[in-house]
Amino acid sequence: MATSPRSPPPAPAQEFEISRQSRIFAALSKKVIDLDELRMMAAQGVPDAAGVRSTVWKLLLDYLPNDRSLWEQELAKKRSQYAAFKDEFLSNPVEVARQVGKQGHGNANAERVDNGLLHRSEVTQEEHPLSLGKTSVWNQFFEYSEIVEQIDRDVKRTHPDMHFFCGDSSFAKSNQESLKNVLLIFAKLNAGIRYVQGMNEILAPLFFVFRSDPDDKNAKFAEADSFFCFVELLSGFRDNFCQKLDNSAVGIRGTLAKLSQLVAKYDADLQHHLEITTEVNPQFYAFRWITLLLTQEFNFADTIHIWDTLLSDPDGPQSMLRNADPCPEAAPGRRFHLQPQAPAELPPNRHQTPPVRRKQVALKLP
Structure with missing residues (x-):
């Protein structure tokens, strides 16, 4: 009796991939996920299977709790919170003025307000476009107009080779709008940092992964999910974006000095x-590595895989620099002994802003 030929055994690489997928699926299916176990697996790379990376990154960035029974409740709360941020910070001053007029003058004036015209006596000082009051919706609008323009320029330059981010399609334009919304809300919540050029490059991988989730509901709320994960990610190295901290041990020059010492050690x-020999200052080859988390040094697909490992570290993507101890003579309690270095010119497109505490960066919540 003839028998059908057997399928050839899977290649070692294929076997490894199947095993890796099964292990990470098993880890994610637990009622209470072991984050230490998940980090170890993510450090070796997250499988490209549908939706896995989106879930893993949200867990690694503490957006999702490790208790699966809390996911639905937590996601609903965060997504509702983000919707409130959009209502508060992305409102058009004209619409706000109209709503104030409707509420303040009742139905008698509704027709006039609906036509977009308010009588001069009905416009309060805080609603007037020339008002300089701190609570004036117009003053706040004009104050951020420069930031809005910068964000708009940078977002349009984000991965111009990818149809996901660039092009005339409604899909690409919608994705650009989401990136702009996240960055602007972050800037408004964090006056100490606001927006610094390059933040769009850090946001892009997060939004791409979440927007590509095959679960329609998760993809729909990719903007909200990206915002909170972006905030958490940035909080770990926020000091690199504060120009007033550039020359301090926690600023960008301090971080570059740590990298230089690490290279010297190994x-x-x-x-x-x-x-x-060549007198190349670390800023000329490492500034982008550190501030943009390698997003500009590799193609986008490779960057996604590199981030699997970066995000798996519980101390954040820059922990390798913070935890190295290339100077044994450093005093107890200090991981680094920084030698004074001659100041080097840093990119000019950095805002002169005061330092902020982690809570400021994380969120300013009521």
Whole structure:
């Protein structure tokens, strides 16, 4: 009796991928997810199976609790909160003035207000376009107009080679609008940092992964989910975006000094070649690595896989620099002993803003 030929055994790489998928699916299916176990698996790369990376990243960034029974409640609360932020911070001053007029003058004036015209006596000082009051909706609108323009320019330049982010399609334009909304709301909630050029590049991988989730409901709320994950991600290295901290141990120059010491520890010849022989300051090759989390050094697909590992560290994507101890002589309690360095010119497109506390960056909630 003839028998059908057997299928060839899977190749080792295929076997590994199947095993990796089954292990991470098993980890995600637990009622209470072991985050330490998940981080170990994510550090080796998250499978490209539908929706897995979206869920894993949300867990790694503490957006989702490890108790699965709380997911629906937590997501509903956060997404509702984001909708409230949009209503509060992205309102058009004209519409606000109309609503104030309707509420303040009743139905008798409704027709006049609906036509877009308010009698001069009905416009309060705070509603007047020339008002300089801090609570004036117009003053706040004009105050952020420059930030809005900068965000708009940067978002339009985000991955111009990808139809997801760029092009004339309604899908691409909708995605651009979502990026702009997230960045503007972040800027308004965090006056100490506001918006710094390059934040769009950090937001892009998050939004892409969440918007590509095959679950329609999750994809629909990708903007809200991206906002909270972006906030959490940025809170771990916010000081790199504060120009007034540039020359401090926690600012960008301090971080570059740590990187230089790390290179010296593991490859002294390379460090000598870079900084002594060729006199290349670390800022010229590492500034983008650190501030943009390698998003500009690799193609987008590779960046996504690299971020699997970066996000898996519980101390944040820059923990390698913070935890290294290249100076044994450093005083107890200090991980680094920073040597004074001659100031180097940093990119000019950085805002001179005061430092902020983590809670300010995380959110300003009532």
